[in-house]
Amino acid sequence: MTERMILIARETLELELYEASRLSDRLGEQFVNAARAVLACEGKVIVSGMGKSGHIGKKIAATLASTGTPAFFVHPAEALHGDLGMIESRDTMLFISYSGTAKELDLIIPRLQEKAVTLIAITGKSDSPLAKAALAILDISVEREACPMRLAPTSSAVNTLMMGDALAMAVMQERGFNEEDFARSHPAGALGARLLNRVHHLMRTGKQLPVIADIATVMDALLELSRTGLGLVCVTNTHQQVVGVFTDGDLRRWLVEGGQLEAVICDAMTTHCSVLQTETRATEAKEMLMKKRISAAPVVDENGQLVGAINLHDFHQAGIL
Template sequence: MDAKNRNKLLQYGRELLELELHEAQKLPNRLGDDFVKACELILAIKGKVIVSGIGKSGHIGKKIAASLASTGTPSFFMHPSEALHGDLGMVTANDIVILISYSGRAKEFNLILPLLKEMKVPVIAITGGINSPLASAADSVLDISVEKEACPMGLAPTSSSTNTLLMGDALAIALMRIKEFKEEDFARSHPAGSLGAKLLNHVKDVMRTGTIVPRINHDATVFDAMLELSRTGLGLVAVCDLSDSIIGVFTDGDLRRLLLNNGTLQDSIIQVMTKPGYRLPEEWKAIEALKSFNDHNITAAPVVNNEGKLVGALNIHDLHQAGIY
């Protein structure tokens, strides 16, 4: 491609962004009583928020429904055409419906609105047609009108689609903040993400258990501890009494220091172990364990239950493999 056309592409892209940003900058001043009323209506319902729109409005509507659902406001998307062929049965008197149409004259809504009114279901309109049938029938109207679409023919929804998306985000986040929705709440709807791994997993969920937990009895020798260190490769061994309570910890570092100080492999582990030794509670969150590792400059620790008995072991690599950084 020659330089002239390359410059044209950059120009076209920049013009679109400038036009959309110009239209979007008008939205904050439009938020007023209707925005507050929309939030109050949603906060008051006992059911779900149902978002509906067709065409580009439908695609944006799916995103708005997803944003609401993931930030503490139960919501789902309903296609207008499917609503007219059975899906309207999803709507109950406990719900609220957000209808999205830039013109406010979508034919499907002309059939849906009377049914919603009959059910006494509140309606929030996101529209640029503030004098449209949709706006007239709605309990709250969120104005996303634009003076000019960024499409040079004024046909493809561009500035108006951006405004719709922004208005939906404003609604979702305003509700999220007024509910004091926290990271832990967000993680519950995103359990597979990195945030979910950090906030939902506990030490007991990611620790090593069974025969791969390094353990020796209190009457063992350093040689026994060295064999256990080699077998498990965790870098430490928990020293336990007959009831499985930890009385100390012996690490790779302890072994090196012992040998440098002319100790022998036949020495009693009781004499050379670290007392009482660091250990992690199994009920701690995994992210707390990671912070503790960093604070104490260690990479592994045995895990104990509420009675102080050995139940597992954990190292920093186990945390990383679980997506906790």
């Protein structure tokens, strides 16, 4: 029984892989026409399909939307009960139907033609009513479904998904859609945290900012270190410019060498310190700290004035690992 299940599973995969391998030979003028229609769309791409085609269609719509093409899925039955009102002449419809004869099409196609909505067909039948009404046809036909009864959409469902991905990727690259654009569509994800966050989004400000004047004492710096827990105190002059930093390490060295807590901070601080700019990408800022083997740094604006401070823990909390 175990060997038989493995054999069936292997045959299923091999059949689907075979059918999928034939798709690339079909990429030609029709595919280019479909891609151009999506690129030229001034509204949204509406993806639609019944049954398994609809499930795949939802994924295609999501892929398009996350790669720079405004898109959403509309169920054909819902379209016939009011949702057609969401579709405008500026939109493009991508309808998925292997047979191209879904009964809903009898009512949907005339309405699309009335509104002059561009229609793209993903179908296995190039002579179907859907194909004949479409500006472009994406051929997902298969010789055989992987289902042993040759009924359940299996090979054709895989072909539909792959053709949808091919269209989305071609359009995405033609738009010049890049990593940062992708991150804007995924601001809560790891990529969004890595690409969108700047230093000023994460830095500590206000009462959380450890800072003392350059006329303060080492004791003042010690108290500020303890109060904020950043591991660093920024030392500024009368113009709020950073003239140095005082760290936990500086404190230990000062005390070991017999320094007094009443001494002026300028005698104990590190003068040639690293600073970060507010608009620096957070990933780049973290890499700079790691490269210089420091755990924290002051943040300055374009005038060199202190506006915040940040340490490695702040990056980790933001999901920048």
